[in-house]
Amino acid sequence: xxxxxxxxxxxxxxxxxxxxxxxxxxxxxxxxxxxxxxxxxxxxxxxxxxxxxxxxxxxxxxxxxxxxxxxxxxxxxxxxxxxxxxxxxxxxxxxxxxxxxxxxxxxx
Numbered sequence: 001x002x003x004x005x006x007x008x009x010x011x012x013x014x015x016x017x018x019x020x021x022x023x024x025x026x027x028x029x030x031x032x033x034x035x036x037x038x039x040x041x042x043x044x045x046x047x048x049x050x051x052x053x054x055x056x057x058x059x060x061x062x063x064x065x066x067x068x069x070x071x072x073x074x075x076x077x078x079x080x081x082x083x084x085x086x087x088x089x090x091x092x093x094x095x096x097x098x099x100x101x102x103x104x105x106x107x108x
Contacts (some may be wrong), residue, residue, distance in 0.1 A: 024079075024080050027077065034087055051084055052100065056073060056077070056100075056103045058106075059096075072107075073103075085104070088100060
């Protein structure tokens with residue numbers, strides 16, 4: 001994905017927002033927009049928080065019910081959470097990186 005290909009980017013975004021997301025493609029789209037630099041650096045923390053709350057709610061909250069849901073995360077979504085952790089480290093968001101690690105460790 002590239003900032004210069006706004007039409008292609010729009011089509012990809014439209015496809016990921018519609019329908020059921022069995023493969024975690026919505027999360028992958030969000031991760032790739034952060035990696036590609038499409039998301040401005042000041043907005044990265046907000047995007048990572050939103051993404052982690054959608055994939056694994058307990059990673060950003062202290063709710064015990066959310067922690068039980070963590071153990072039901074599919075391997076694909078575990079990989080997406082791990083990638084969020086890597087992105088958090090890249091941008092110096094250590095709290096989110098730690099949360100992502102704990103979430104993946106609980107799920108495995």
